[in-house]
Amino acid sequence: METTQHHREVISATTFRVSGGRRLADDVNVAYILPSDKDEVKRLKLNHDLWSLYKSDMHDQLKKGIRVLDVGCGPGWWTLDMAALYPNSQFIGIDMADVFVTKDLPSNVTFKQMNAGTGLDFEDASFDFVFQRFLVMGLSVDQYSSSVAEIKRVLKPEGAIEILELINDYSNPSPAFARIGLWSRSIFLSSVLENAGFHNIKDVNYDVPIGPWGGEPGEMFLAIQRLALPAVKVMVTELTNATTEEYDKTVKQAFEEANTHQVSTRFRLIYASK
Numbered sequence: 001m002e003t004t005q006h007h008r009e010v011i012s013a014t015t016f017r018v019s020g021g022r023r024l025a026d027d028v029n030v031a032y033i034l035p036s037d038k039d040e041v042k043r044l045k046l047n048h049d050l051w052s053l054y055k056s057d058m059h060d061q062l063k064k065g066i067r068v069l070d071v072g073c074g075p076g077w078w079t080l081d082m083a084a085l086y087p088n089s090q091f092i093g094i095d096m097a098d099v100f101v102t103k104d105l106p107s108n109v110t111f112k113q114m115n116a117g118t119g120l121d122f123e124d125a126s127f128d129f130v131f132q133r134f135l136v137m138g139l140s141v142d143q144y145s146s147s148v149a150e151i152k153r154v155l156k157p158e159g160a161i162e163i164l165e166l167i168n169d170y171s172n173p174s175p176a177f178a179r180i181g182l183w184s185r186s187i188f189l190s191s192v193l194e195n196a197g198f199h200n201i202k203d204v205n206y207d208v209p210i211g212p213w214g215g216e217p218g219e220m221f222l223a224i225q226r227l228a229l230p231a232v233k234v235m236v237t238e239l240t241n242a243t244t245e246e247y248d249k250t251v252k253q254a255f256e257e258a259n260t261h262q263v264s265t266r267f268r269l270i271y272a273s274k
């Protein structure tokens with residue numbers, strides 16, 4: 001049977017610049033605003049440890065052996081944990097940055113440098129499960145929709161999609177967190193999936209505490225935020241009228257207030273089938 005192949009040519013590898021001591025993508029086709037460097041890899045590991053691996057009803061298929069794509073995989077912690085759990089399945093992780101773990105890769109894992117914002121260089125209906133985590137700051141709103149459409153294209157019929165994103169929507173925001181929330185942006189993921197024609201959309205919100213008031217997760221997320229908020233400084237100061245001094249002062253204040261105001265932030269997990 002003839003397949004229609006819409007995948008585009010791979011755009012050449014991302015270029016980077018260094019600003020404020022951080023390595024940032026410097027590419028018109030990359031909207032990503034966080035750094036791609038060692039400190040960021042550290043933060044991503046902490047973040048990864050905070051979450052369970054997936055919620056979709058895929059365990060039996062994964063056990064038997066399927067093809068899985070991890071979009072914007074970063075160093076690839078999710079891919080590697082999943083590949084160890086499910087040795088019969090094949091895992092492909094793509095990221096626009098070359099931050100992949102390269103040591104002792106299991107034979108069921110492949111990493112490829114690819115910009116998800118300009119199309120997925122894979123054949124139609126070639127994956128059973130596509131996972132994407134924390135890319136909301138990586139793609140422009142238009143790219144986000146086209147990337148979800150691309151995910152649909154590369155999924156087999158009945159294939160599953162699962163997306164976990166941080167929505168910078170703080171509850172009990174202290175004054176400083178309210179400002180940081182305003183400086184960030186969020187998108188409505190479920191409507192993106194709906195518009196792309198996915199079915200059985202499940203939408204789960206998690207309010208994650210920031211600070212010791214929230215016990216162990218609160219401590220952990222505070223540690224993550226301590227790395228995340230400085231990481232978005234370059235973006236905030238370049239794209240808004242906040243100055244570096246103002247940003248630093250606000251972040252410092254935010255950490256002081258996190259506990260007294262019992263601030264939490266929202267994550268959103270969306271999973272659906274094709």
Ligand SMILES: C[S@@+](CC[C@H](N)C(=O)[O-])C[C@H]1O[C@@H](n2cnc3c(N)ncnc32)[C@H](O)[C@@H]1O
Pocket residue numbers: 029030031032034036044048071072073074075076077078094095096097099114115116117118132133134135137138139
């Ligand atoms: C916050 S990290 C999350 C990494 C990984 N998904 C995880 O949960 O540990 C976002 C990742 O998306 C990647 N990224 C950003 N824009 C991208 C794009 N347009 N195409 C592919 N990857 C992108 C970044 O390089 C970074 O590794």
